[in-house]
Amino acid sequence: MPELPEVETVVRELGEEIIGDTISSVEIFRSNPIVQGDLDAFQQQMSGRKFIDVRRRAKYLIFHLEPEKYLVAHLRMTGKFIISNPLPEPTKYNRVWFNLKSNRVLIFDDIRCFGTLEVYAKLSDSKSLKKLGIEPLSAGLTPEYFKKLLHSSKREIKSILLDQKFVVGLGNIYVSEILFRAKIHPQRIAGKINKKEWSRIVNNTQYILQEAIKNNGTTISDFRRVDDKTGKFQQFLQVYDKKEEPCPECGLPIQRIVQQQRSTYFCAECQR
DNA sequence: AGCGGAACCTGTCGGC
DNA sequence: TGCCGACAGGTTCCGC
Numbered sequence: 001m002p003e004l005p006e007v008e009t010v011v012r013e014l015g016e017e018i019i020g021d022t023i024s025s026v027e028i029f030r031s032n033p034i035v036q037g038d039l040d041a042f043q044q045q046m047s048g049r050k051f052i053d054v055r056r057r058a059k060y061l062i063f064h065l066e067p068e069k070y071l072v073a074h075l076r077m078t079g080k081f082i083i084s085n086p087l088p089e090p091t092k093y094n095r096v097w098f099n100l101k102s103n104r105v106l107i108f109d110d111i112r113c114f115g116t117l118e119v120y121a122k123l124s125d126s127k128s129l130k131k132l133g134i135e136p137l138s139a140g141l142t143p144e145y146f147k148k149l150l151h152s153s154k155r156e157i158k159s160i161l162l163d164q165k166f167v168v169g170l171g172n173i174y175v176s177e178i179l180f181r182a183k184i185h186p187q188r189i190a191g192k193i194n195k196k197e198w199s200r201i202v203n204n205t206q207y208i209l210q211e212a213i214k215n216n217g218t219t220i221s222d223f224r225r226v227d228d229k230t231g232k233f234q235q236f237l238q239v240y241d242k243k244e245e246p247c248p249e250c251g252l253p254i255q256r257i258v259q260q261q262r263s264t265y266f267c268a269e270c271q272r
Numbered sequence: 273a274g275c276g277g278a279a280c281c282t283g284t285c286g287g288c
Numbered sequence: 289t290g291c292c293g294a295c296a297g298g299t300t301c302c303g304c
Contacts, residue, residue: 003297033280059298076298078282093282112281114298128299155275164299171297220297221284240297261277263295 002075004136004169005212006231007059010081014061015054017083018106022050023065027097029090034110036118045069045119046098058132058168062123070120072129073108079115082107133166136205141167143198150190157193158186158259161201170205173218173240176265178204180239185271186257186264211236239265 002010026043028035035042046065053064061081063071073079078093084105090097091109096117098106108117120126134140149166160166161175170178179186182200184193193201212218217231220241238248243256247267257264 006297074298076280077296110281111283112296114280114282116299159275162298173297218297262298 002059002079002217003171003174004056004059004209005174005215005233006217007056007061007075007169008213009217009231010075011054011056011061014081014083014106017104018051018100019053020051021104022101023047023098023106024101025099027090027099028095029097030095030113032113034095034108034113034115034117036116042117042119046071057129058135058164059171060129068121070123070126072116072118072120072123072126074116074128075110076112076114076116078111080107080109082109132164132168134168136167136169136209141202141205143195143202146190146193146198146201147195150193153190155190156186156259157184157188157190157201158264160190161205162260162262167205169209172262172264173220173237174205174208174212176240177208177237179271180266181208183271185268186259186266239267241265 023046026046028039028043031039049065049067049069051063052066055062055064059074061073063073065071084107086103086105093109093111094107095110095113096108100106108115118126123129134145150160153160157179158175161170161178162172176186178201181204182197184197184201212233215232215236216229218233218237219230220234239254242254242265244253246252247254247270250267250269252267252269254265255268
């Protein structure tokens, strides 16, 4: 479900609600496979701790708690965080309730149960955070960075941009949109992309992500913000999920192909 | 080492 | 209506 702009939206909205609040207790309605490790330990480590910060790294949400502990969450495809007043019963896909001292509940809800919740004493203990590449909105994302890392890569550019070890935060929707605006064919071999083309990729990546964040992300089917509102960026999508619709640049039909078992949408005329 | 494909889990939609 | 396959915004694991 969520890529960088959606996670960023959730992090900002959650922060405003929960920083300063304290977890009184944790109720787990379905742990497998969401909550990693021992459940009792998870509940005990979280209970009584206060949220002092919420931030994002790649598509992970990092909750900083006091006394020192970190909750690292990933929404994967259908995970959601919801702030609610107390409910009589968990609803169907509520997986974990973090009951708060303010008499509200921070709910982790996830239809498909791909999401993950992990607690660490130190962030450096997290294996998944270690493997991540550069943040796309940081100054380090440059055409030179890509060129240097990928000059001999034989992989297709779509696959490279989805791979979180090079640049983080991009997913299936934004990669199609970025390559469309950069006029790069999704099956181009990364090693053969020149400096000028990398520069178009970098510029459009940053432009699209910034615009998407301004619009609180993209709601295609079920992404929801903390307050259950939808994002607005879907109205700016030019190719994603638009098979056979006319390309906004040239009018020829948008193509759909499958790469790495995932749909890619592009214009065969405009993207070379 | 690095790649592609299967797996994780649940729901929806379209075709027959 | 019922069944079946394809597909869904992600990541990890397992062979080759």
